[in-house]
Amino acid sequence: MSQAATDPRRVKLEENKLAKRLRRQVGQAIADYNMIEEGDKIMVCLSGGKDSYTMLDILLNLQASAPVHFELVAVNLDQKQPGFPEHVLPDYLSGRGIPFHILEQDTYSVVERVVPEGKTQCGLCSRLRRGALYSYAEAEGFTKIALGHHMDDIVETLFLNLFFGARLAAMPPKLRSNDARNVVIRPLAYTRESDIAHYAAIHEYPIIPCNLCGSQDNLQRVQVRRMMDEWERNHPGRTQQIFKALQNVAPSQLADTQLFDFANLSTQPAHAEAREQAVTWLNAKG
Secondary structure, three states: OOHHHHOHHHHHHHHHHHHHHHHHHHHHHHHHOOOOOOOOEEEEEOOOOHHHHHHHHHHHHHHOOOOOOOEEEEEEEEOOOOOOOOOHHHHHHHHHOOOEEEEEOOHHHHHHHHOOOOOOOHHHHHHHHHHHHHHHHHHOOOOEEEOOOOHHHHHHHHHHHHHHHOOOOOOOOEEEOOOOOOEEEOOOOOOOHHHHHHHHHHHOOOOOOOOOOOOOOOOHHHHHHHHHHHHHHHOOOHHHHHHHHHOOOOHHHOOOOOOOOOOOOOOOHHHHHHHHHHHHHHHHHO
């Protein structure tokens, strides 16, 4: 290890640069998508993983200097998985004086009962978790639900939908739920997972692993992640380029007839419109 890498002043400087970069990226995402508004009551979903800890920490930091007033409440869903360390999050949040609520719902038993042995459990588990959190948010008057998905998650989801669902869709930085009862925001949309992992390690968050229900290494998301990791090793910055593409969509260059009117394309738009009006007039006369 080089002397520069072990120099305390150098290490501290790099840590400060990382913190500023993450705050800037989160602040920019919030501004670009109008994620947080005056008077918002935001439910910060805290799973116990590095992403949600980092999201909560940065939002608290931004809250102190934000031009608008908003409330943050950390919410964890205890799904009653065997071996789940129930004390970890309450101890951490209480120690920092952060308002929180632990929502208890035994979704683990439902998943175990419904999903056949050997099949992937994550899909059903995620839907049950989302339903529980959405219902709680509506009941408690939260105006926004903050989730800890980062840029890598968003790009992964794009490829999952592309390869396994035959559609171009990802995770938007801001989303209104299908029933229009909740607005979901993803403040980490502009951040990279590698930066989050480093930030979490610096702060030594009490991480709760997401493997209490058993290893599921055959997941499609894992396959996509391996592909992206290889791309990133061979072509650094490719994930950011793909994310930028999601912000620069050209419907006329794709093939979705619901997004672009291919049927009425003409080399002479004005003449085509005149012909259509003439046909309509003649039909009406006839």
